[in-house]
Amino acid sequence: MGVAQQIFYTEDDYYNIPEDVRAELIDGQIYYQAAPSRTHQELLNFLNTEINIYIRSKNGFCKVYPAPFAVKLSADRETIVEPDISVICDRKKLTDRGCTGAPDWIVEIISPGNPEHDYIRKLNLYKDAGVREYWIVDPRSEKVLVYHLEQDRFQFGQYTFQDKVKAGIYEDLWIDFKEFEE
16 A cells, blocks of 8 residues: 655645635645634634734834735745734835744634644744744633743743733733623
């Protein structure tokens, strides 16, 4: 019995996926994503709004992009992800296609179909790529996991939807999850 040969996909393959198909390219493999739920979209809208209001109120330089938004984590890997929210403070990383390089802050909202994708695979990808902060928001358990991934202060915190959660890349941004309404 022969061994099936694994297909290695490239950035060109990723950009040839139809626009209505949600997928990511991670180390040469395509990972298809299910359409997000209404709760997922409500959370995405809530967080995107809160972050944008904060940045605008501070005349901030960072840019916030909700999914779908392509992030090529590094120039030398065949990896393009579509985080639910990407906060990029180095505008030189922005291209017509999205972002090349690690965003400063990434938020992923867990979908029921493949939670280990965000909990394990992406956590390691983002840490290796140099993402400073990574939030995993899980609507089913109403938990928020916060990872500060900077080398000199790798920290982890766990919160609930009853908490105010501080964004580590800013001195005074707190997101009150009690204000989230479906």
